[in-house]
Amino acid sequence: MSQTHHTPEPDGRTETERDAASETESDAKLHGTDLEIGYPGLEEPVVDCDTLVIPEGEVTALVGPNGSGKSTLLKALARHLDADTGDILLDGTQIAEFGSKEFARELGMLSQHGSTPGDLSVEELVHHGRYPHKGFLEGKTEEDEVAVDRAIDLAGIETLRSTEVGSLSGGQRQLVRIAMALAQETDTLLLDEPTTYLDLRHQLQVMEVIRTLNEERGVTVCIVLHDLTQAARFADYLVALRDGDIYDWGRPEDVVTEELLAEVFGVDAAVEYGAEPVITPKRALD
Numbered sequence: 001m002s003q004t005h006h007t008p009e010p011d012g013r014t015e016t017e018r019d020a021a022s023e024t025e026s027d028a029k030l031h032g033t034d035l036e037i038g039y040p041g042l043e044e045p046v047v048d049c050d051t052l053v054i055p056e057g058e059v060t061a062l063v064g065p066n067g068s069g070k071s072t073l074l075k076a077l078a079r080h081l082d083a084d085t086g087d088i089l090l091d092g093t094q095i096a097e098f099g100s101k102e103f104a105r106e107l108g109m110l111s112q113h114g115s116t117p118g119d120l121s122v123e124e125l126v127h128h129g130r131y132p133h134k135g136f137l138e139g140k141t142e143e144d145e146v147a148v149d150r151a152i153d154l155a156g157i158e159t160l161r162s163t164e165v166g167s168l169s170g171g172q173r174q175l176v177r178i179a180m181a182l183a184q185e186t187d188t189l190l191l192d193e194p195t196t197y198l199d200l201r202h203q204l205q206v207m208e209v210i211r212t213l214n215e216e217r218g219v220t221v222c223i224v225l226h227d228l229t230q231a232a233r234f235a236d237y238l239v240a241l242r243d244g245d246i247y248d249w250g251r252p253e254d255v256v257t258e259e260l261l262a263e264v265f266g267v268d269a270a271v272e273y274g275a276e277p278v279i280t281p282k283r284a285l286d
Contacts, residue, residue, distance in 0.1 A: 027053075027055060027056065028053045028054060028055060028056060028089075029054050029055065029056040029057075029090065029091065029187075029188055029220040030052070030053075030054035030077055030088065030089070030090055030188070030220075030222065031052070031053055031054070031088070031089045031092075032049070032051070032052035032053075032076075032077070032083075032086060032087065032088045032089075033050065033051055033052075033086055033087050034050060034085060034086040034087065035047060035048070035049050035050075035052065035073075035076070035083050035085070035086035035087075035088070036048050036083065036084045036085040036086060037069070037072055037073065037075075037076045037081060037083045037084060037086075038072075038084055039072075039081075045084060045244065046069050046072045046244050047069040047072050047073050047076070047241075047244045047245075048244050048245055049073075049244070049245050049246045050246075051246075052073070052239065052246065053249070054077075054220065054222045055220070055236070055237060056220050057214075057218050057219075057220055058214070058220060058221075058236040058237055059210065059211065059214050059221040059223065059234065059235045059236050059237070060220075060221065060222045060223070060235060060236065060237040060238070060239060061222075061223050061224070061225045061231035061234070061235035061237070061238050061239070062074065062222065062223070062224045062225070062238075062239050062241060063224075063225060063228055063231050063238055063239070063240050063241070064240055064241035064242060064247075064264060064265075065242075065264065065265055065266070068241040068242055068243060068244065068264075069241050069243075069244040069245075070224045070241055071112065071192050071193070071224055072244075073241070074109075074190050074192050074222065074224055075192075076088060077095075077107075077190060077222065078107065078109035078190050079095055079096075079103060080109065080111075090103075090106060090107060090188070091106070101131075101132045102132075104131070104132035104184065104186075105132045105133065105184075105185075105186065106186055106187060106188060107186050107187075107188040107189075107190065108129075108181045108184040108186040108188070108189045108190070109181075109189075109190045109191075109192075110177060110178060110181045110189070110190070110191045110192065110194060111192055112192040112193050112194075112196065112224075116165050116173055116176065116177060117165065117166075118164065118165050118166020118167075119164065119165075119166060120164070120165050121161070121162055121163065121164055121165070122152070122157060122160045122161050122162070122163050122164075122165060122168075122176050122179075123148065123152070123161045123162065125165055125176060125180055126148050126151055126152055126176065126179045126180045126183050127140065127144065127148055127183070128180055128183075129147075129148075129151065129179070129180040129181060129182070129183030129184040130144045130147060130148065130183055130184070132184060133147075133185075147183050147185050148183050150182070150183075151179040151180070151182035151183040152179050154179070154182055154209060154212065154213065155175045155176070155178050155179035155182060155209055156175065156205065156209065157172070157175050157176060157179055160172060160176070169202075170197060170198060170202075171198045171199060171201070171202025171205070171206075172202075174194060174195075174198060174202065174206060175202070175205060175206065175209070178191075178194065178206065178209055178210075182213065186219070187218075187219060187220060188219065188220045188221075188222075189210075189213070189219055189220070189221050189222075190221075190222050190223070191210070191221070191222075191223040191224065192223075192224045193224050193225065193226055194206050194210075194223065195207065195225070195226075195227070195230065196226060203227075203230070207230065207233075207234045210223065210234070211234055223235070228256060228261075228265070228279060229276075229277060229278075229279050231252070232252035232253075232255075232256045232276070232277040233252075233276045233277065235252060236251070237249070237250065237251060237252075238250065238251075238252050238255040238256065240255055240260060240264055241264075242263070242264045247260070247263070247264050248260060252277065253273055253277070256271055256277055256279070257271055258270065258271050261279070261281075262285060266284060266285045267281050267282075267283075267284060267285060268281075268282045268283045268284075268285055269281045269282055270282065
């Protein structure tokens with residue numbers, strides 16, 4: 001893929017946006033068009049992009065420097081933030097048309113700074129992920145128990161089942177929050193920097209759980225990642241954001257280039273591909 005995608009074409013779209021647009025709506029799990037997304041009090045939108053495609057059944061990572069709009073875009077996809085203009089479709093339906101519980105059965109979101117009540121056991125907290133499937137005052141069902149057992153097993157936290165959440169390490173607590181999202185049993189899962197502040201072991205555990213979930217259950221994953229090497233290693237597709245717009249979109253080997261490091265991240269670096277990508281930073285650019 002040519003790395004001149006950020007150059008505007010005569011119709012005002014970049015080649016990257018043309019490539020993304022070529023993925024038809026029927027091929028996308030999530031599809032955004034003509035998006036402007038901002039916050040009250042700001043004159044300019046934080047995100048302003050023509051086309052966003054999250055392919056069905058794949059892991060897509062949103063990457064970019066701080067302030068590029070990654071988390072803002074994810075919040076809009078999850079209906080945590082309304083887009084000022086444009087359309088976001090889930091399976092071809094406007095996300096605004098879903099009822100709240102119906103939407104929660106279709107799409108799960110793990111926020112970066114979610115709260116985890118410390119006085120609950122791990123199993124009790126994971127059961128909270130079953131709320132979209134519950135009727136008013138409905139108790140736990142056999143289906144709930146199966147879903148929670150499966151989520152705990154997949155997250156690798158069986159030995160913590162009876163432990164109070166407040167006594168867990170940061171890495172263990174993040175795995176519990178992921179298990180709670182898995183218990184929701186959605187076909188689409190959004191995660192906002194789930195490996196931030198975790199040690200390397202727990203980072204790898206989290207990413208392996210996400211990869212297993214995708215490969216074994218076909219769940220579509222869209223994940224914001226701070227670590228570009230980690231994103232290139234675990235994701236099928238990358239969406240590189242710069243100043244709220246899509247700079248490039250595609251397979252990691254096509255997106256992660258020395259030009260991207262320079263123009264998006266402001267870093268002079270060497271990029272080599274073997275079994276996995278190796279990024280060697282040299283210096284910060286002015």
